[in-house]
Amino acid sequence: IPGPAGGCRDAAGAADNAMEGGAQQSSLWEPPEQDGGSGERDGGEGLPEVKRSQPLFIHSSSRQPPQEEPRASSLPSIPNPFPELCSPSNSPILSSPALGQGSPRESTSHVVKVFGEDGACRSLEASAGTTARQLCETLVRRTRALHDHSWALVELHQHLALERCLEDHESVVEVQSSWAPGADSRFVFRKNFAKYELFKSNASLFPEVMVSSCLEANKSMAHSELIQNFLNSGSCPEVQGFLQLREAGRKVWKRFHFSLRRSGLYYSTKGTSKDPRHLQYFADLTESNIYYVTQGKKLYGTPTEFGFCIKPHKVRSGAKGLKLLCSEDEQSRSCWMAAFRLFKYGMQLYRNYQQAQARLSQPPWIGPTPLRSVSDNALVAMDFSGCTGRVIENPNEVLTAALEEAQAWRKKTTHRYSLPAACHSSPLSAAIHRTQPWFHGRISREDTQQLIGRQGLVDGVFLVRESQRNPKGFVLSLCHLQRIKHYLILPSEEEGRLYFTMDDGQTRFADLIQLVEFHQINRGILPCKLRHYCTCVAL
Helix, strand or coil: CCCHHHHHHHHHHHHHHHHHCCCCHHHHHCCHHHHHHHHHHHCCCCCCCCCCCCCCHHHHHHCHHHHHHHHHCCCCCCCCCCHHHCCCCCCCCCCCHHHCCCCHHHHHEEEEEEECCCCCEEEEEEECCCEHHHHHHHHHHHHCCCCCCCEEEEEEECCCCEEEECCCCCEHHHHHHCCCCCCCEEEEEEECCCCCHHHHCCCCCCCHHHEHHHHHHCCCCCHHHHHHHHHCCCCCCCEEEEEEEECCCCCCEEEEEEEEECCEEEEECCCCCCCCCCEEEEECCCCEEEEEECCHHHHCCCCCCCEEEEEECCCCCCCCCCEEEECCCHHHHHHHHHHHHHHHHCHHHHHHHHHHHHHHCCCCCCCCCCCCCCCHHHCCCEECCCCCCEECCCHHHHHHHHHHHHHHHHHCCCCCCCCCCCHHHCHHHHCHHHHCCCECCCCCHHHHHHHHHHHCCCCCEEEEEECCCCCCCEEEEEEECCEEEEEEEEEEEECCEEEEECCCCCCCECCHHHHHHHHHHCCCCCCCCCCEECCCCCC
């Protein structure tokens, strides 16, 4: 074989022949490890310039001739005329490992399948560094959905009934690669209004009895101060409380007192004692993820419906190795989940929130803009009683104005969006609410509670649906204090005009759109204003 490789091969062969006393020519094609060993033995005399730190490409090249020699008579070495149609692994010219494993795009490109809440699937091509936020923004643009930071990518393990919301900075490809082959795992694209609620909620998500810093100081702390303590690496807050723990390999649950610290999660073997002799190490924050358990009673026999699970990274499939816990109520579970995220991600979580807020002030895309979002930040109380309107800043005056406006609505005999006298002759007015994203048609009460629960138990999350008991009525389902309440909306006629009411006709609305818009500004008979509507997009 001509060239440097041939010369090196002959030298190696001569060295082997000299050492073995006239070995056959086939000894030239020994495995690279054996050649390397002989090279080391003869390196003192035959190859003094070769060092151990240099890559010995000679061995991989010396193995090529015996594979190509038999083909030389039947298949000459002709360059591939269509290299772009043949992958490097299948090409006879590019099969050598010394030529690399293909282009960077082929080596870093991955296919990610994302499902919608309706079961539809869309495949996307993502690089190794694609984050969950970048993938969500791509889906928002393609589905023409309303651009806000409440869209999330959810990791769902259906066979284990586990789900969690990916953080904005997490790598989608890395998470997907951690799944076991053949496991029923998927990504779901949907809303999650509770994602950053811990940074913007006025009400504290952490009960004082569960935060050790509040108990030691013997005083209540503002929610913002608690969040700062969690984010400050120099502070040592601790979340504590009783949880039900499932014993490994058994469906037996026992009650223990747990303590969540920066170093990990512990439980006490003796009541509420925090003595090091009684504390048992339970889970590591950095090497685990925390999931909601969606069907705890059915699969795991949880004492309550408020179960969650700590899944170590090394657990790829099956329930073996899962650390199942169960809290007494939803508030307790939300506290543990929020504390786990704060301890694990720290300031990275707050930076994600700041970046999401900054993106809202930028135009998401150029083209047809979707419907305006109505939020508390865009709505203010106004007084138009004078020549010019003014913003009402006094909260007491705002409440008074809201009550006066409600009284004015009750006294109105004509409506701005009133239907004609012959109500049955205008089917468009009776069905105009069906075009709204907050209307979900004829879904059951159970499905409604599951949908609102999946998209976040945040005050003001709502939807409107058809009533199952009253064929002509509707139901407003609203979340308040992590509980879902249902309000019946009944149609009625007066002087040939159709209206809708939730308070036996005291406050009347021409249609459901008017009813929703009113309660987005005024609380009325509801415990809170309507803030976020549940919606599902088609992928």
